Amino acid sequence: MLDDVNSSVSRFVPQDMVTSVVQAINFFNTEVASIHTVKDMWTIAPVDLNEITTFPTCFAYGLLVFVTGSRIVRSPSTEQSSRALLTQLRLHQYRLELTRALNDELGYEKSRLSMFTLGAIILILQITINGLASAEWQLHYRATWTLINTRGGFRQELNGPALEELFEMLIIGYVAKCTSPSLQQLTCLPDLRDLDLIMQAYSFGVHPAFTCPAPLFAEMIRINDHRRRKALLQQQESERHHPVNQANAYTNETQLKILEGAVARQQRDMVVAETVALLTCVLNFQLAEWAQEKDAGRGCYDAWLRQGRVNISAIVIFAILSLPMSPDETRERDLPAGWNAQERAGLCAEYTSLLAAELVHVLQKSDHLDMSLCWPAIALGVSAAGGPPAHQGVVSQFLLRLGKEHGTVAPYKANEVLQRFWQSGKASWDDCFDRPYAFFT
Template sequence: MMEDGRKRHCWECLRRRLVCDFTLPACKRCLKSGIDCPGYDEKEPNRLKWLAPGKVKSRTRKSSRTSKPSKSAVKSNRKQKETSVYSKAEISISCEDVFIPSFQLKTEVHMLFQACQYYNACIYPSLLPTTELGPRSNVYLISPAIFQKCLAYPDYIRLSIVCVTTSHLMNQIRDNAGPFDGQSNPLAKTFFRYRGLVIRSLSNEINMGHKCASDFVVAGILMLLLVDTQHGVSPFWRCHLQGVQEIILLRGGIRTLAGSTGTQPLLLCFAYLGVIGDTCSPTPDLIMAPSLLDELDASLSNDQDGSFAAHVYPTTLFQEIIKINLIRLRVSKHDSPDVAKDFTLEAFKTLNRIQAFSPETWAESKSSAHDDWVLLSEAMPSPRLKTFFLWPLIVLGVAAVHNSNNMRIFVIKHLEEMSRNLGTYIPLTGKDVLEGFWASGRTEWDACFDKPYAFVMQASVDVSKLL
């Protein structure tokens, strides 16, 4: 149907300098050409056309004269470098067969989109095999639906994803044991910029009285803690954990929060970081309050369905680690010989329970990946287990002070490989700590750790159940 008296061409015919037939609702000339007619509105609509990565529709003509770029061009180029950092993922070893598009986009939403693309292409595939050992709530593909849900999260949650993926890429493209090189400088600027935005957003939320103890604030603090420990940027990671501990105490303790589905992953992360962190901290400077350790021990004892299982650690062994931390803490505060005798007896009971633990029996309870659990001596190359060997390697490194150089070389080699393959700096921190300990001439456990360390490999917190 043609509208009488209409003399306005559709916008596509105007662009192509053709005579429009003025048909409503769409021009037939456009339809015959296989083009969606943009219509006859007063204002020209925005038209975006998707091009395959690397395909160019048109190029600007190169000038024969070379001129000095203007200040605005230099500034624009800097922004483009910052926002296209994820295109460097093509040179990452673990992602060498995956092409990550290089979008020249400048908003935080676009940066988040790029970060999610990188996570799905380069981080998620390395974590997926670990789910064969049992359910892991913090390992999932970021689907379009989850991305849309993520947009509703506070800035300090969303932008932490950018920090996690940028740090991962920086650790993958550098040398095994070397520092970050010049190629990582644009990435470092992006990392610290978004880390600053995360801190500012989280601080603003904490300063709002009615939100300072919310689930999202707990998740945000834990995310920032993981970002800092994985990148090795802050030695004061325990300040974050102390903040979470205070919030948990304000809200009634671990037992009160453990009943909520949304907070269970947060409590699991807190417990894992706190307990493992305390094993690598000098006494009596341990982070977790004795009352919380007792509560955690009781919660694990009452957990029959395994929903509060501590990562891939057998729950019974994780409880023994808690008891060892309690013994270390209490011994450091008492000098009486009678008290020391009681603690010695308790320590031997703990050791006997650990030695009585049967890996074969526990492996029988695991329906999936049974062989990996039983044959731990051959499990180092296993993609299912490689993310869980950091703390065991640190323990082996401490024990290596009594052994030959072969064991030390073994530990150092695997720490360096782990840092690059998994995109995290924390194994190299462990390497430095162990080398300093071996050179000190001392042999006791506390002498290895001059300050608290968090030798954990968890990179993110499950916030999917908070909305």
């Protein structure tokens, strides 16, 4: 059987790399495709060795880069330097071959628009996010979305064979918006006008690395849109009060200034009202009903309940810290009951403690950490900037162990970003993510 597989693989990669490709496929199937969190969850499809000849060459090299990079992360720090150097050189060789093979595939329209080429490019995007070329991830993501548009666009892919790839791309993009500055979010993704279609794609399944309930995922999208619009409004306000703009104003413009001020106040009031509405929707999420629906009598109610609990905690923290309501924006007496600054801070502290307790429980009780907790751990890390030092320790311990177990650099990168943030003495969400980051993998 193995000889037949080697013969098949040798048709599309050099003979001296056949064994490496077969080993990479076996590694992918056992260490990546087998990941699951609870029963009946969508899983990453294993690579079928019998169908390997139908794959483009770039997919094979992409798999080699992915697996080799993962092995480097998993390798013990005591590994001999000569062996580690050899692995790094092999990784560099695979990346060069991957680039060459991908350029060949994209050079022909038929192969450029094929499902396998799209799958290979998304795999390469995952490699980029994993840290091998992390600064390039946003450019790579936009290019991948351009290919989706070339194949017919979001609406067409929604009803086509690439739904699984679309599902993956949407999660990568919308989660990355959370860890990007408000005015540097991806703009190639569908916006709120297509929210129903976005949620239709999200209903494809529950991703093992992102188990956020669909209603909370929708609120995450709304929060990011609100962050962007609020930042644009603040930018316009700043420009309006800039000395240069004031010097160029008309001399008889007093009434116009009064009108502009009234409009600005009205816009700020709308922003505050929408912020309160978003937080209210998140807090009103019916967690027990969602867990019961997901379980459907299969005996996994507690597991689903825990997944929902950590995600709602993360979204509450994200909403409060990324949408602060400053004294310039509103008067405390005009806010609904329960929403003044002290009460919002108390709410954030409550969910921070709840989430920290969940991560401590997982660290103590689990032999293998779920990648689905990476995003909640990052949200906890931002909140930990102003909380007990123990929370920072829990986040760092969790992310470092997570990266080691899953063979990905993304949690390590997240920990580095959070460490810098904690040392900066700052506290706002955008202060933490000073440039676009992607940690979903």
